[in-house]
Amino acid sequence: MDAAGNQTASPASQQHHFEFTGNGSEFFRIWIVNILLTIVTLGVYSAWAKVRTKRYFYGNTHLAQSTFDYLADPVTILKGRLIAVAILLVYAAVRTINPIVEPLFFLFLFLLTPWLIVRSHAFNAINSSYRNIRFNFTGTTGEAAKEYIAYPLLILLTLGLIIPYIRYRQTRFTVDNHRFGDQYFDFNARVKSYFKVFGIAFVFMFVIGVFSAIMIAAVAGYSAAEAGASMDSQSQQQIAASMMVYIPIIYLFMAIIGIYVYVALLNLMFNGISIADNQFKSSLKVRSMLWIQLTNLLGLIITLGLFYPWAKVRLAKYRLEQLSVMATDLDSFTSSQADQVSATGDEIGEVFAVDMGF
Structure with missing residues (x-):
């Protein structure tokens, strides 16, 4: 099964490969701390956990001797998640009163x-x-x-x-x-x-x-x-x-x-x-x-x-x-x-x- 669609490039083009330099042991330490702090803070830390994870993977992704950066503010992510939780709580509360709310x-x-x-x-x-x-x-x-x-x-x-x-x-x-x-x-x-x-x-x-x-x-x-x-x-x-x-x-x-x-x-x-x-x-x-x-x-x-x-x-x-x-x-x-x-x-x-x- 041919899964790749090859592209031909101009003879003057230079091929720049992406490179990933992260390793499992390093990420394990980030991951386990993220889990523990998320549990201790009842999920509040999950926004910071997401940013730490993304920054690790972005920072270890190289292209032409330069890396990528993830610049999100965890507080902004937390606000979005609180909005989502609020919507779900309203849905759960109203659903018990009127089942027609679910569809x-x-x-x-x-x-x-x-x-x-x-x-x-x-x-x-x-x-x-x-x-x-x-x-x-x-x-x-x-x-x-x-x-x-x-x-x-x-x-x-x-x-x-x-x-x-x-x-x-x-x-x-x-x-x-x-x-x-x-x-x-x-x-x-x-x-x-x-x-x-x-x-x-x-x-x-x-x-x-x-x-x-x-x-x-x-x-x-x-x-x-x-x-x-x-x-x-x-x-x-x-x-x-x-x-x-x-x-x-x-x-x-x-x-x-x-x-x-x-x-x-x-x-x-x-x-x-x-x-x-x-x-x-x-x-x-x-x-x-x-x-x-x-x-x-x-x-x-x-x-x-x-x-x-x-x-x-x-x-x-x-x-x-x-x-x-x-x-x-x-x-x-x-x-x-x-x-x-x-x-x-x-x-x-x-x-x-x-x-x-x-």
Whole structure:
């Protein structure tokens, strides 16, 4: 399965690889302190925990000998979360009085989704910087409503066939509305590539479904034949034992399909992103990602969750180190953006920053 969409770059371009220098032991100390303080403060410290975590990962992400910075104020995050908690408490209180509130509440959240998506993108973008130049997000709630409400309503009418197109449009909306300094990112992937990814996944899921149905029918038929016309308890135990063998295999194949879609969509997104004359390139592999995810899962099970910091670092390291930027002169580009931002001023104060954590 080909999960990567390769891009050819100009002969004059230089490939700058991302590098991640964090390690599990360092992050474990941050993670365990975050958990303990969050418990002691009844969740209040979670905002500071999020900032510490993001700053660790941003600060250990290198591109062309420079790192990224996360600039969010934990108090702002805490305010957003308090708003979210207040909304949930009001919902819980009113629900006990009038049950009809429940569907209305979820309808309210559904309609609020575009606004939350735009605010979340804006918050994360304006609080991220590279070489002291901030990112930004300028998408509108109206645009987001079209991508996350209007088009998804067509899923049932099209029997799901529109899903690849929706995913393409949502990715394009996210990328095209992000900017670095005064320069917007551009998304140039083709929609047919999304249909190819989902088509391959559907074919494999269909094959697995047919295989599963055949195996279940065969096991049930064999057990029934062994027991005569009646299905006694011994026959049922035989069927259950057989299912215990086949179900993990089916889940493994489903996991492979899920990893394939995950990797393919990440490659499609990053290989389709450019900014000015600089083109991103992602070369994630399904086999490597599957190995990381399975071993991470095994580590989490064996250590009862304590392996989480190492799992998170391993995944971040692999994802970042398979990502690069093809640039003719990255230093000149970032310098020009710094000059333009200084001339036009910072628009961060105009953005209503919120991170409600839904």
